[in-house]
Amino acid sequence: MDSKLFSFIAASFTSLLWTSLPSIVFTFLLLICTCLIIRKYQHLGCFMLGIVWMASVGHWQYTLQLSSEQISQPTQITGKVSSLVIAEQNIRFNLKVTQIEDQHLFFTKTFRLSWREPAWQVQQGQQVTLLVKVKPPHGLANEAGFNYQQWLFSEGINATGYVKSHVENTLLDDVKTVRQTLLNRMLAFPLPHRSWLAALTFGYRGLLQPQDWHLVQKTGVAHLIAISGLHLALVASISYVLIAWIVGGLISRFYSLHHLNLHNLAMFLTLFPTLAYSALAGFGLPTLRAWLMLLLFSVCFLCNKHLGAKSLILLGLTCFILLFPLSIFGLSFWLSFSAVIIICFVFWRWPVKQRDFSLVAILSAMVKLQLFLTLLMLPLVAWQFSYISIVSPFVNIIAVPAVTMVLVPICLLGVMCLAFKPDWAFSLFSLADQILSYGLRFLNFALQFDASFFNIPAFPATVWCFVFLFVSCCCLPSFGLNKKYLYLLLLPLASHLLPQRSNTWQIDVLDVGQGVAVIISKNKHAIIYDVGASYPSGFNMADSVLLPILQARGLSKVDLVFISHGDNDHGGSLPQLLKGIQVSQVLTNQDRCQQHFAINWQGLSIKALWPDNALKYSDNNGSCVIKVSDKFHSILLPGDIDKSIEKQLVELYPKQLKADILLAAHHGSNTSSSSEFIQTVGAEYVVFSQGFMNRWRFPRPEVLERFEQVNNNVDTQAKIFTTSDSGQVSFIMEYDLPKPIVVKTFRQDIYPYWYANVSRPK
Numbered sequence: 195m196d197s198k199l200f201s202f203i204a205a206s207f208t209s210l211l212w213t214s215l216p217s218i219v220f221t222f223l224l225l226i227c228t229c230l231i232i233r234k235y236q237h238l239g240c241f242m243l244g245i246v247w248m249a250s251v252g253h254w255q256y257t258l259q260l261s262s263e264q265i266s267q268p269t270q271i272t273g274k275v276s277s278l279v280i281a282e283q284n285i286r287f288n289l290k291v292t293q294i295e296d297q298h299l300f301f302t303k304t305f306r307l308s309w310r311e312p313a314w315q316v317q318q319g320q321q322v323t324l325l326v327k328v329k330p331p332h333g334l335a336n337e338a339g340f341n342y343q344q345w346l347f348s349e350g351i352n353a354t355g356y357v358k359s360h361v362e363n364t365l366l367d368d369v370k371t372v373r374q375t376l377l378n379r380m381l382a383f384p385l386p387h388r389s390w391l392a393a394l395t396f397g398y399r400g401l402l403q404p405q406d407w408h409l410v411q412k413t414g415v416a417h418l419i420a421i422s423g424l425h426l427a428l429v430a431s432i433s434y435v436l437i438a439w440i441v442g443g444l445i446s447r448f449y450s451l452h453h454l455n456l457h458n459l460a461m462f463l464t465l466f467p468t469l470a471y472s473a474l475a476g477f478g479l480p481t482l483r484a485w486l487m488l489l490l491f492s493v494c495f496l497c498n499k500h501l502g503a504k505s506l507i508l509l510g511l512t513c514f515i516l517l518f519p520l521s522i523f524g525l526s527f528w529l530s531f532s533a534v535i536i537i538c539f540v541f542w543r544w545p546v547k548q549r550d551f552s553l554v555a556i557l558s559a560m561v562k563l564q565l566f567l568t569l570l571m572l573p574l575v576a577w578q579f580s581y582i583s584i585v586s587p588f589v590n591i592i593a594v595p596a597v598t599m600v601l602v603p604i605c606l607l608g609v610m611c612l613a614f615k616p617d618w619a620f621s622l623f624s625l626a627d628q629i630l631s632y633g634l635r636f637l638n639f640a641l642q643f644d645a646s647f648f649n650i651p652a653f654p655a656t657v658w659c660f661v662f663l664f665v666s667c668c669c670l671p672s673f674g675l676n677k678k679y680l681y682l683l684l685l686p687l688a689s690h691l692l693p694q695r696s697n698t699w700q701i702d703v704l705d706v707g708q709g710v711a712v713i714i715s716k717n718k719h720a721i722i723y724d725v726g727a728s729y730p731s732g733f734n735m736a737d738s739v740l741l742p743i744l745q746a747r748g749l750s751k752v753d754l755v756f757i758s759h760g761d762n763d764h765g766g767s768l769p770q771l772l773k774g775i776q777v778s779q780v781l782t783n784q785d786r787c788q789q790h791f792a793i794n795w796q797g798l799s800i801k802a803l804w805p806d807n808a809l810k811y812s813d814n815n816g817s818c819v820i821k822v823s824d825k826f827h828s829i830l831l832p833g834d835i836d837k838s839i840e841k842q843l844v845e846l847y848p849k850q851l852k853a854d855i856l857l858a859a860h861h862g863s864n865t866s867s868s869s870e871f872i873q874t875v876g877a878e879y880v881v882f883s884q885g886f887m888n889r890w891r892f893p894r895p896e897v898l899e900r901f902e903q904v905n906n907n908v909d910t911q912a913k914i915f916t917t918s919d920s921g922q923v924s925f926i927m928e929y930d931l932p933k934p935i936v937v938k939t940f941r942q943d944i945y946p947y948w949y950a951n952v953s954r955p956k
Contacts, residue, residue, distance in 0.1 A: 198240045199508040205244025206515045207522065209252070213946045221249040244515075251519040252948065258303055258352045265329050265887070268358055270295055271305070272323045272366070278374055278398045278476065279316045280381065284731060285309050287316060288351070289324075304350055306331075309357040314365050318374040321367035328355030332886040334705045335921025335940045335950075338580070338652060338742035344950045348524030373474060379612045383620050385627045387634070390419070394597070394626075395605040397421040397475035404737070411579070412647045413637050414568065414586025418597045421475035422530065423484035426468055428598050429606070430488055433467040434460050461492050474609065479521050480530055486513055487534075503538045507531075523949050525578060529571075536570045537563065543669060564590045570665055573658040576650060580746055583647040585640045596633065601626055651748030657686045699798065701822075701829050701925040703857060704743070705917040705940065706735040708885030708892075709763035712831060712857065713743065714822055716796040716929070720744065721754040723820065723831050728766035736770035744775055751775065753795065757782040758817040758833030759808070783808040783833075787818035797929060799823050803847055804832075804839060814860065815839050821853060827927040827935060829855040830875055836860065840871035848874060854935060855879045855925055862893025862916075872904045879913050879925065879937065886918040915939065 216224070225246045232239025273291040291303045307326060309316065316322075331351055333342025346354065357363065370378075377396050381388050389401035399419060410416040417424070438460040445454055468488060472481045487510045494501050501509070511531065514521065521527045540563050568587040576582055608622035640646060664683040699716035706726035714721050726735025744752070755777050757765040771777065781787040783805060791802035801821050808816035817833025830853035832840075840859065843851060856877035859866035861884040880901060884892040893916065905911045915923045921940030927933070938944060941951050 196505055196508055198236055199512050201237045201240040202244040202247075203508065203511050203515065205241040206248050206519070208245065209248035209949075210522070210947070212948050214948050215252045215256075216245070216249045218253055221246055221253070224249075247516070248519060255347070255350075255352075255520070258301070259330060260328065260353055264294060265353075268325050268327050268360075270323065270325050270362065272321070273302070273305070275316060275318050275320045275322065276304070278318050278377060278396070278400070280377075280398075280400060282315060283311060285312060285316055289322070303352040306346065306351045306354045307357055308355075311359065312357075313359075313363055317368075317370045317378075319369050319371035320365060321369075323362065323364040323366060325358045325360040325363060326355050327358055328353040329887045330354075332918075334707060334739060335945070336705050336739050336743060337702075337922060337940060337944060338746035339739050341945075341950060344523060347949050348520050348522075348527075350520050373476060376474075376609055376612050379616065380608070380619070380623060383623055385623060387627045387630045390630050390634075391605065391623060391626060393419040394421075394601060395474075395609060397478055397481070404732070409634070409637050409641065412581065412583055413589045413593075413640055414583040415589060415593045415597075415637065417529075417533075418593060420480055420526075421471075421478065422480035423487070423534070424594070424598055425475075425602055426471060426481060426484040426488065428602055429471045430464050430468050432603070433464045437463045458496055461495055465489060465492055471606075479518060479524070480526055482518070483510075483514060483527075483530055486510060486517070503542075507534065507538070528574065532571060532574055533567065536567055539570070539669075540566045560595070561591055564594070566669065570662070570669070573662040573665070577653070577655060577658040580652050580742075581647055581649045585643065585646045589637065589640050592636070593633065596629075601629055601633075604629070649745050651690075652746035653687065653690050657690055660684070660686045697929050697931070698926055699796070699824070699929050700927070701855065702743075703881045703883055703915075703917060703923045704735075704739055705921045706739055706883070708861065708888050709735060709766075710758070710833075710857070710861075710883045711735055711740060711767075713740070714798075714829075715747070715749075716798065718747075718749065719796055720747075720749055720752050721756070721795060721800075722752055722771075723756045724758050724764040724833075725755065725767040725771050727763045728770060734767040734770045736767035736774060740767070740771055741774045749775075752777045754778065754800075755780045756787055756818060756820060756831075758787075758819075758831070759783050759813050761813060761834065764817075764833070781818075783816050783818040787820070797824065801850075803843060803850065804835065811839070819843065821850065823853070824927070825930045826932045827855075828853040829857070829925070830877070831857050832859040832866075834860040834863075834866070836863075836865040837868040837871070840866065840868050844870055844874045851875050853877055855881070856912075858882045858893065858897070860892075861888075861890075862897050863890070864894040864896045867897045867900060869900050869904060872901055873907075876908070876910075877912050878910060879915070879935070881923050882914070882916045884916060884918055888918075913937075921945075 224242055228239050228242040228246060232243070271289070271291050272293040273289040275287055276290045277288040279285050279287050286306065286308045289305045289307055291305050292299055305326070305328060307324070307328075331343055331346040331354055333344070333346065335341075335343070373396060377392060377398060380391065380395065385391065389403070389406070392398045392401055397420065402419075407416075410419060438456060441459055441463070442456050445456060465488065468485055472485050475481045487506070490506060490510055490513065493499075494506070544562060564587045568583075568590070572582060604622050604626045608619045608626065611619035611622060660683045664680055667680050667683070668677065695717060699714070702713045702715070704711040704713065704726070709726040710724040711726040712723040714723070722740065725740060728734035728736070752771075752775055755768070755771070757768060757780065759765070760782075765782070768780070772780075781791075787802050788808065789802060789804055789806045793800050799822070802818055803821060804819035805811060805816045810816070814834035815836060815838070817835050819830070819832045819835060821828055821830050823829070830851065835843075836859070851871075851874045853875050854877060856875050856879070858880055862882040882893040898914070901912060901914060917923065920942060922944075923940075924938045926936040926938070
């Protein structure tokens with residue numbers, strides 16, 4: 195049985211490597227073949243069934259896409275608010291949509307919406323009718339940083355957009371969920387650490403600030419503020435003891451109940467308070483995973499079926515893939531199950547013997563578990579987050595029992611008192627708040643040490659696989675083999691750690707939505723042209739794109755930052771960039787980034803061709819236009835200049851404008867990219883840096899037509915990229931050598947998987 199489940203799971207996991215979905219016809223034929231052979235070849239049949247299942251799930255998600263008509267204009271929708279909402283302005287929430295215009299949906303769709311100025315206090319559970327402007331799920335696509343589009347897919351979100359102000363926006367039913375009501379009551383208490391209490395008690399982390407996330411991530415305790423298996427196991431244990439005590443008292447008093455099995459009854463009844471706790475956490479996937487494992491264990495216990503840890507994990511994985519197939523595309527799935535498997539491995543390798551069962555043995559087991567959990571999880575955490583926390587195991591030894599044995603029980607008692615004794619609830623939450631203040635001081639103290647954590651460059655997944663093999667084999671018995679040969683598994687890591695000097699230089703046009711950010715790098719040094727936008731919500735392109743990429747490349751300093759002009763979409767994220775990394779010099783069109791500026795950087799020539807004086811022109815036309823080149827390759831970066839400035843540049847620099855790569859002016863606006871300018875530059879590659887389905891419809895069809903007309907008149911056809919479709923576009927060139935330019939795009943070359951790529955409307 196285990197091997198068949200493993201075949202199904204392995205086949206399902208192969209969907210992570212598909213660059214496209216199998217066609218519907220192929221999937222149907224594969225299903226027929228599976229039905230024909232599964233009796234004779236059961237393992238192969240289970241493997242094929244896994245492929246059929248995940249392909250079917252993918253096609254089902256495609257059928258839930260919105261039509262072109264539904265995204266081309268404002269649409270009226272009706273649905274139920276499914277996420278907790280606290281703020282009164284600039285809110286973001288999920289809506290389970292049951293009706294689009296006059297069409298009632300048989301299967302609901304999930305929209306993630308933002309609303310700048312809500313007409314009422316939006317709360318979880320409300321039924322609403324809203325006028326919205328939506329588009330397919332989409333996110334920035336760069337080599338580092340959070341993959342928002344993949345997260346949307348794993349959460350089953352079918353569209354994103356915003357609510358338009360309209361008189362027909364209506365609150366149909368103001369019924370709030372119990373979870374929202376209790377959270378509101380708790381947040382009404384004047385407690386300094388309400389944001390942390392909301393996360394620990396209700397699983398609502400929307401109030402946590404970036405510095406809070408930095409604190410828990412670098413100390414390795416982020417898992418404690420996500421209601422998951424650890425918290426559910428505590429609730430199950432407490433519930434089992436209380437139920438057994440109460441029911442045991444009843445059974446002992448009434449002779450007619452003596453035939454009941456106390457343990458079976460307590461195990462069965464424990465499922466209900468744990469389910470209620472899952473509801474309190476909003477039925478988040480980590481909580482559901484833990485509850486599902488508890489359900490399987492309980493069923494096996496009640497049916498007298500003994501399943502080992504391996505069988506239970508495989509059965510749990512199979513059930514979860516069947517019930518929540520999209521979750522395997524989210525990182526939390528892999529972190530959760532990796533932790534479970536490692537815990538089972540540690541207890542198998544170093545079992546706690548019953549005769550040694552004492553307080554010392556328990557403490558020893560906890561220390562050992564935390565150390566090996568941190569060690570074995572290190573490759574996965576380092577691969578995904580590019581840092582290693584040294585203090586994590588030591589902090590967790592104290593934090594895990596403090597949170598699970600003290601804080602969570604106090605918070606749960608506080609929740610139960612919220613409904614009927616608010617004064618008691620306030621006292622309990624005040625106690626929890628005080629304990630939290632000491633805990634946060636402890637975390638900040640741990641982070642003050644110089645070697646508490648350190649960032650590392652991003653290495654390929656294969657390197658971390660070898661590191662994981664090394665750590666795992668070191669933990670296993672020797673089996674008569676000499677373990678010193680295991681160090682050979684660290685050779686791939688060593689090869690990446692050794693200093694490397696390359697003769698190439700690289701240009702990366704980053705995907706920053708409707709904006710511009712370009713990194714030019716050579717010999718572990720970098721310069722940046724424009725830094726993208728920053729928004730009132732706090733979201734900015736420095737923290738979300740630039741800094742993660744620089745960290746992933748192991749860069750701790752930027753030599754030069756050029757800001758073409760003052761528009762937010764070009765220079766808005768500069769303060770966050772300067773805060774996050776050392777920058778040697780910033781040049782803008784108001785100071786040195788003007789005509790006749792020229793420097794030699796890492797052997798590359800950097801020349802400013804415009805403006806002669808930025809004050810003489812509008813903000814866009816005063817953009818700093820620079821050209822970066824070696825003897826054989828070059829890129830022209832023109833900012834947001836329009837056709838009038840392009841004409842002057844053609845007259846001033848009829849030969850110097852020639853470049854292999856052109857970043858199209860003003861994101862592809864029809865006011866720029868004149869035919870004469872396009873022809874003079876004669877670029878082999880053209881990149882439009884613009885937002886997905888942006889309101890200005892950049893690049894404009896007229897601009898694309900002009901590029902096509904110029905292409906028809908020359909021998910070499912320019913290849914056109916848009917960052918909304920291709921994501922990050924990278925150009926790799928051999929320095930001062932006439933070799934062809936190597937081009938890579940994130941969506942087509944670096945991360946070409948079907949679940950992370952753009953889905954155009956039907």
